[in-house]
Amino acid sequence: MDYFAQQLINGLVLGSIYGLIAIGYTMVYGIVGMINFAHGDVFMIGGFIALITFLILISLGLTAIPVILLVVLLVSMAITALYGWTIERIAYRPLRHSFRLAPMLSAIGMSFVLTNYSQVAQGARVKPIPPFITGGYTLHESQDGFVIQLSNIQIMVVITTIVLLAIFTWLVSRTRLGRDMRACEQDQTMAALLGVNVDRTISMTFVIGAALAAVAGLMYLLYYGLVDFFMGFVAGIKAFTAAVLGGIGSLPGAMLGGLAIGLIETFWSAYFSVEYKDVAAFSILIVVLIFMPTGLLGRPEVEKV
Amino acid sequence: MSGERILNVDQLTMRFGGIVAVQDLSFAAERRKITALIGPNGAGKTTVFNCITGFYKPTGGAIRLTHADGREIALERLNDFRIAKQAKVARTFQNIRLFPGMTVLENLMVAQHNMLMRASGFTLLGLVGAPTYRDAEKRAIDLATDWLKRVNLLDRADDAAGNLAYGDQRRLEIARAMCTEPALLCLDEPAAGLNARESAALNELLLSIRDDLGTSILLIEHDMSVVMEISDHIVVMDHGVKIAQGTPREVRDDPKVIAAYLGADEEEAMAVMESGS
Amino acid sequence: MTAPSTQTTKTASGIPALLKTAFINAVIALVLFSLMVGIRTEAGSEGQLTYWTRFGELASLVAAVFGGSIVIELLRQWIGPAGTEKLVPPALQKGMSLVGRYLAPALLIFTLLVPVIFYNQRYILDLAILVLTYVMLGWGLNVVVGLAGLLDLGYVAFYAVGAYSYALLATNFGWSFWICLPLAGILAAFWGVLLGFPVLRLRGDYLAIVTLAFGEIIRLVLINWQSLTGGPNGVSGIPRPTLFGIPLNNSDDGLAAKLGIEFSPTHRIVFLFYLILALALLTNWVTIRLRGLPIGRAWEALREDEVACRALGINTTTTKLTAFATGAMFGGFAGAFFATRQGFISPESFTFQESALVLAIVVLGGMGSQLGVALAALTMIGGFELFRGLETYRMLVFGWAMVLIMIWRPRGLVGHRAPTVYLKKAQAISSDLVKEGHG
Incomplete structure (x- = not known):
């Protein structure tokens, strides 16, 4: 039971990170109708930028952890958002009205570019950081000495996710930008006729998605204490799996899917085998798509004849 | 109805969630005849078509197809491609x-x-x-x-x-x-977007399919010049139910039909009333 | 890295506007590269992280973006407003299609003569074998993506199944290549059906992601099922192919000894070359035959409009399955060849990158065009080879190439579809009309 509770905590934390990445996938898919294959690598870039900002701040002699965290968060969100914007401008916008496969391949190409750009720029070795936020709470200790731990990092990851999700839900449901986004999702031509700046709205979608991916990158860095140039690929596929699982195009769905994937992966590792945890996540994706092609919270698609 | 029936739709009902698109619809189409299904926009005509051709699974009711050799096929039990393959029902689409x-x-x-x-x-x-x-x-x-x-x-x-x-x-x-080589040909608004000359040519084509090849035709159409001129039998639908049926002349004079069309679209109502005179 | 130069300034034509665009691009580049390039991190010997600055590189990159923006903007104004959309004028395209008619036979004759011309150039022979392997993979995937319009991002899985089938059957049971080759194809096709059956009712990007997941599952299983596959260490000592039982080695039973000529290791390379050429041509021949048969026509109809197919009584599930299985079978053949050529295989050879590469070849070739796929494979693999010296920059160049090629020619090199049957005259159909499928 204690073991189970501990795994539940771990799974929820991992799921929060996946959920943050998944939102980027789901938003882009909702508006432009393409899988942004480079999004996982944007997450990786976000992690790297967070790492480098940390290093600089620490070498500048800053010690106040909340200040450092805030600066790192803002810097990595800003720069990563610019990456998202640039990628859309270079690789996707020229192909917006093109054939369906073209933007997908362009996105795969962009993903290779980012992976190897980061490998060339920062080297292939894993980059660790020392544990930065330490401490935590012991929730429960059983007779046989097993303790349920809730670390400060875990609390931080979950709280940050909830806060960001709240801000983000507000953004999409209450602001002009959110309305423009939903309009573009329905019908870009009509939205443009009604005075929505479609180009800008799509750009903003990529910017927001990338900023959230940067947050996920930072969380990953803090939680696992390392980044490497290849981490975007697997995390990206899993986050996409999460987006599909939750029902692509649905924001709460993406978060829910992220949590589901995080939990599945954690419990599989805990009770079955660590080696096959990714196999489990992918198998679940296949099974869900077969039996629930629109995901958990997706809108059912009625075939128009 | 007197002739031999090829298609028998009995108590067909189709619901999408809470919306009832077609309710307890019954009608029949005769062999070697042209049967038209008309009604204002949103009456549920295309839904009926999609049920007959298997693209939708009906919520309730039965659709029987009787071949010339007496073989009966329950269409509501077959998948879309089997209806075309085994039951020999072919169709066209509203948007080609x-x-x-x-x-x-x-x-x-x-x-x-x-x-x-x-x-x-x-x-x-x-x-x-x-x-x-x-x-x-x-x-x-x-x-x-x-x-x-x-x-x-x-x-x-x-x-x-x-x-x-x-x-x-x-x-x-x-x-x-x-x-x-179908036994029953289902046409979803074949005259939509055609000019008068093309429309006349279409009439000829459909009549020749009926007379020369003996293929039965089920037709959804808005163009009254087509419907009234070539149909042997007309079924009128509104809001998912049948409101009238009969020969073109009977249907044209039916006050319920005129009312349905007047309620929906004045132009179409005029077309119904003027088409025969 | 090239410049983020899509700053579209339609009205801008003067020098100040040009400089402004370039300046903005340079600023963007400065922000993008500031931390990633300007600071280099490295883990020290005791796990602690150190960093040093590289402002020189950063400055030169930003300068390159500035210069690049100006050059690209000037080029764009030179070529005209439609510059990015149609770089190839219609007249040239017409000429190309004329060349196209004689290109295929000429290419085939040249390919047949490659071992004669380059007999003593081992490097070129090896490269030719590699190119032909990708031509074959491209032709195999073309059945699935180009003809049937089903987006398969996990094609490498079938390549892996073929390779491991041969490797394991040959090393464990000592079966010969010629028995294992068809078995590898059948097993791959079997896996294709196994995967295809549940997932083929999915449409579009869902199918893409499921096939990707399947490819990854196969790779992960290969890594983790150590007792069968040897895990990350792979399978080594895979037997070399024989000429129907006669080994191509320096022994007394070897081909050289039997023919009474002096042994040379090149014999085996030449043999492998003709082997893969034969396999690729078989793939090509079967595909061309199938296109003209009802099944092939149904594949293409499926790509055009699945609903209409069903209305015409075509069983779309089995039609998709046959396309999937056919493509998988060719992938399996290619995998068996790969295993026998390398003598060693490991899961590393079957990553998503390979799937993406083969898909890029198919799309660049112009979906559905056999000649286009061959040309694309030659361009991609050949081009890839040119950058071999650059090592780590290779994938960077490859990624940019994919992006730029898609922007340049989203419909691939060969933009026409040849009809499968005609009454009077076969007219090529412009690819603008050809659909890509939803599945």
């Missing part, structure tokens, strides 16, 4: 669905897929170039050529279907459906 990147002739060849598939020994005989397959392919091309002559598209045979003019695409879609 050709294979735009294939030639006109190829479109008609695809329609004969099942026959050619058997002749090619499910590909194996065809792969080695067996003579039986060559003969079958030649016959298929002959049938296609025959239909291209009928719909006046013979000189466009090697052009891409997507390059045809709108009216030509409509006719090609009918020819493609006929190449499956």
Whole structure:
């Protein structure tokens, strides 16, 4: 039971990170109708930028952890958002009205570019950081000495996710930008006729998605204490799996899917085998798509004849 | 109704979530006759079509198809492609669905897929170039050529279907459906978007399909000049239920029909009333 | 890295506007590269992280973006407003299609003569074998993506199944290549059906992601099922192919000894070359035959409009399955060849990158065009080889190439579809009309 509770905590934390990445996938898919294959690598870039900002701040002699965290968060969100914007401008916008496969391949190409750009720029070795936020709470200790731990990092990851999700839900449901986004999702031509700046709205979608991916990158860095140039690929596929699982195009769905994937992966590792945890996540994706092609919270698609 | 029935729709109901698109609809179509299904926009006509051709599974009711040899088929139990393959029901679509990147002739060849598939020994005989397959392919091309002559598209045979003019695409879609050699041909607004001359040509084509080939036709149409001129029997729907049926003359004079159309669209109501006089 | 130069300034034509665009691009580049390039991190010997600055590189990159923006903007004004959309004028395209008619036979004759011309150039022979392997993979995937319009991002899985089938059957049971080759194809096709059956009713990007997941599952299983596959260490000592039982080695039973000529290791390379050429041509021949048969026509119709197919009585599930299985079978053949050529295989050879590469070849070739796929494979693999010296920059160049090629020619090199049957005259159909499929 204690073991189970501990795994539940771990799974929820991992799921929060996946959920943050998944939102980027789901938003882009909702508006432009393409899988942004480079999004996982944007997450990786976000992690790297967070790492480098940390290093600089620490070498500048800053010690106040909340200040450092805030600066790192803002810097990595800003720069990563610019990456998202640039990628859309270079690789996707020229192909917006093109054939369906073209933007997908362009996105795969962009993903290779980012992976190897980061490998060339920062080297292939894993980059660790020392544990930065330490401490935590012991929730429960059983007779046989097993303790349920809730670390400060875990609390931080979950709280940050909830806060960001709240801000983000507000953004999409209450602001002009959110309305423009939903309009573009329905019908870009009509939205443009009604005075929505479609180009800008799509750009903003990529910017927001990338900023959230940067947050996920930072969380990953803090939680696992390392980044490497290849981490975007697997995390990206899993986050996409999460987006599909939750029902692509649905924001709460993406978060829910992220949590589901995080939990599945954690419990599989805990009770079955660590080696096959990714196999489990992918198998679940296949099974869900077969039996629930629109995901958990997706809108059912009625075939128009 | 007096003649022999080919299609019998009994108490057909179709719901989408809470919305009832078609409710307890019963009607029949006779063999070698043209039956028209009319009604204002949103009356549920295309839904009925999709149920008959298997694209929707009806919520309730029965759809029976009786072949000339007396064989009865329950359409509501078959999948879409089996309805075309086994029950021999062919259809066209409201917004034309050709294979735009294939030639006109190829479109008609695809329609004969099942026959050619058997002749090619499910590909194996065809792969080695067996003579039986060559003969079958030649016959298929002959049938296609025959239909291209009928719909006046013979000189466009090697052009891409997507390059045809709108009216030509409509006719090609009918020819493609006929190449499956159906017992019942379902046409979803075949005259939509046609000019008067094309519309008249369509009338002739449909009458010749009925009279020369003996194929039964079920038709959804808004163009009253088509409906009133060629239909043998008309079923009128509104809000998912049948409100009237009968010969063109009976339907035209039915106050319920006029009321339904007046409520929906004045122009169409005028068309109904004026069409016969 | 090239410049983020899509700053579209339609009205801008003067020098100040040009400089402004370039300046903005340079600023963007400065922000993008500031931390990633300007600071280099490295883990020290005791796990602690150190960093040093590289402002020189940063400055030169930003300068390159500035200069690049100006050059690209000037080029764009030179070529005209439609510059990015149609770089190839229609007249040239017409000429190309004329060349195209004689290109295929010429290429085939040249390919047949490659071992004669380059007999003593082992490097070129190896490269030719590699190119032909990708031509074959491209032709195999073309059945699935180009003809049937089903987006398969996990094609490498079938390549892996073929390779491991041969490797394991040959090393464990000592079966010969010629028995294992068909078995590898059949097993791959079997896996294709196994995967295809549940997932083929999915449409579009869902199918893409499921096939990707399947590819990854196969790779992960290969890594983790150590007792069968040897895990990350792979399978080594895979037997070399024989000429129907006669080994191509320096022994007394070897081919050289039997023919009474002097042994040379090149014999085996030449043999492998003709082997893969034969396999690729078989793939090509079967595909061309199938296209003209009802099944092939149904594949293409499926790509054009699935609903219409069903209305015409075509069983779309089995039609998709046959396409999937056919493509998988060719992938399996290619995998068996790969295993026998390398003599060693490991899961590393079957990553998503390979799937993406083969898919890029198919799309660049112009979906559905056999000649296009061959040309694309030659360009991609050949081009890839040119950058071999650059090592780590290779994938960077490859990624940019994919992006730029898609922007340049989203419909691939060969932009026409040849009809499968005609009454009077076969006319090529412009690819603008040809659909890509939803599945």
